[in-house]
Amino acid sequence: MKLDDIKISKAIIEEYMDELVDHLDVDVAIGGGGPSGLAAGYYLSKAGFKVSLFERKLSIGGGMWGGGMMFNKIVVQEAGREILEGEFGVDCREHENGYYVADSIEATSTICSKACKAGVKIFNLISIEDVMIRDERITGLVINWAAVEMAGLHIDPLTIRSRAVIDATGHDCEIVKVVEDKMGPRLMTETGRIMGEKPMWADKGEASLLENTREVYPNLFVAGMASNAVHGSHRMGPIFGGMLLSGRRVAELIMEKLG
Ligand code: 48F
Numbered sequence: 596m597k598l599d600d601i602k603i604s605k606a607i608i609e610e611y612m613d614e615l616v617d618h619l620d621v622d623v624a625i626g627g628g629g630p631s632g633l634a635a636g637y638y639l640s641k642a643g644f645k646v647s648l649f650e651r652k653l654s655i656g657g658g659m660w661g662g663g664m665m666f667n668k669i670v671v672q673e674a675g676r677e678i679l680e681g682e683f684g685v686d687c688r689e690h691e692n693g694y695y696v697a698d699s700i701e702a703t704s705t706i707c708s709k710a711c712k713a714g715v716k717i718f719n720l721i722s723i724e725d726v727m728i729r730d731e732r733i734t735g736l737v738i739n740w741a742a743v744e745m746a747g748l749h750i751d752p753l754t755i756r757s758r759a760v761i762d763a764t765g766h767d768c769e770i771v772k773v774v775e776d777k778m779g780p781r782l783m784t785e786t787g788r789i790m791g792e793k794p795m796w797a798d799k800g801e802a803s804l805l806e807n808t809r810e811v812y813p814n815l816f817v818a819g820m821a822s823n824a825v826h827g828s829h830r831m832g833p834i835f836g837g838m839l840l841s842g843r844r845v846a847e848l849i850m851e852k853l854g
Contacts, residue, residue: 629657631819634842675836
């Protein structure tokens with residue numbers, strides 16, 4: 596076959612545009628492609644929900660690739676292993692009593708692949724810069740190219756409509772921050788505001804994560820590290836079981852709400 600450069604360009608542009616247009620109106624829009632966002636998307640898609648996930652960076656996987664301080668291993672506890680090995684098929688080796696270790700590269704790439712295969716439509720290089728709110732409910736996200744954001748260009752964004760939104764943007768809880776900025780102290784937290792992340796304490800951080808994985812404003816849910824940051828709990832470092840459990844938990848909560 597003789598290759599035509601223009602046909603290659605046309606194939607890329609047309610296929611991308613078709614998918615983007617198809618995903619302007621979804622059941623669930625997820626901000627952030629770290630472990631919690633990917634796990635949430637995986638479970639929701641597997642259950643038949645239409646899901647778009649927006650990730651600012653080129654690579655998907657957030658903080659999972661680098662393990663702990665660039666030692667590319669992650670630790671999970673038994674409950675996390677049930678998801679990592681049981682659901683995703685990632686090898687986990689018991690290092691000592693209940694501390695399982697997995698290769699962070701295998702873990703991240705496998706979860707990403709499983710999420711895609713389950714049907715999550717991932718759009719990388721796109722940043723969430725705002726939310727849509729109607730009658731005090733989140734109704735979607737406002738997105739722009741990450742390159743536009745990085746260059747500081749004054750270019751207006753586009754919008755995605757969704758029945759639920761998940762803030763899985765990690766430590767910075769960027770989507771909840773926008774809601775707090777625009778709506779004031781109306782979050783479903785003790786103070787109505789973002790309570791802020793506390794110092795590293797793996798045991799406490801992991802223990803509080805599932806409780807903190809919840810709806811924080813009508814139709815806006817938090818998952819992963821964003822959950823602890825919003826509710827004033829601890830970070831937990833390179834133990835990742837909670838992130839996967841939080842992703843599954845938020846998926847269950849949304850399934851319950853959306854029916
Ligand atoms: O930080 P990240 O991996 O979040 P997570 O799923 O997992 C946290 C762990 O990695 C680690 C930890 C484990 O114990 O504490 O930190 O909660 O992934 C968040 C992703 O969101 C993207 C960001 O680039 C990263 O890949 N992100 C952040 N803000 C935006 C965004 C935004 N406004 N728009 C799009 N993507």
